[in-house]
Amino acid sequence: MSRQAGRGTESKKMNSELFTLTYGALVTQLCKDYENDEDVNKQLDKMGYNIGVRLIEDFLARSNVGRCHDFRETADVIAKIAFKMYLGITPSITNWSPAGDEFSLILENNPLVDFVELPDNHSSLIYSNLLCGVLRGALEMVQMAVDVKFVQDTLKGDSVTEIRMKFIRRIEDNLPAGEE
């Protein structure tokens, strides 16, 4: 029964391939549905946002991390815990702005693009834009407004994938009138 052999280790990998392939099918479908790449990027970001606002609960429940005291700590948690937990990679954190409100996540390999090649007519498609939405959505749920965008992408010929994150402001809780 060679079919049964070595399935335990395989299945973890298969699970990540399921996600990668599903994401690929989604992007393909969106490219068919929308005429220009900008609209696809926007749609991916929006879907990512919706995933992010839910993902954060799952993350907090599983990871047991507490409150972050500054943006540097947030960066660490994102790179070392969140990315590791969900995508199995640990991006490095670099290029801090002097004010400490902006940094880059460098992804040496991006699991989302494992089987992907961009055709020539989609030069402005940001394939992994879902990630930006996820990060933005998740952080918004912990009172942080951030701006997230891709500045380098291996799909476009860059040597690494770089996501730039900028802290905008703390979102204050507005308690409804009459509540304490």
Add this chain to the structure above:
Amino acid sequence: MADEALFLLLHNEMVAGLYRAAEQGEGENGRCITKLENMGFRVGQGLIERFTKDTARFKDELDIMKFICKDFWTTVFKKQIDNLRTNHQGIYVLQDNKFRLLMQMSAGKQYLEHAPKYLAFTCGLIRGGLSNLGIKSIVTAEVSTMPACKFQVMIQKM
């Protein structure tokens, strides 16, 4: 590694996103089901190819169906199909009593009418997988009580 929560969230958002887009613009419900099914088909094709690359050759159709019910289902949905039935004339019914993609929904009758949206992708997944193993089929799904569901596979003879 890519936690399965991520797949569940992505799948939910895919369904929601497609329907949101259809509501705002053109297109009706039927189109969304077709799109989801097609996406599943592509994923199924890709997955089965990766999955069977080191396995022994299948004996027959039933052997392939068993593989789908056990190994394939376990990888994707973390459990096996609970019951496989066939009339030995090309119709197979795969029953899952706790289908993963319906588990997060209320088990009552309230959302029963929305269930087909969440099954279309999986129908495509089965059809795509079978197609790459050389079997042409039509796959439909039905739910009578959540979260149990049945997938009916009708083999198309070439």
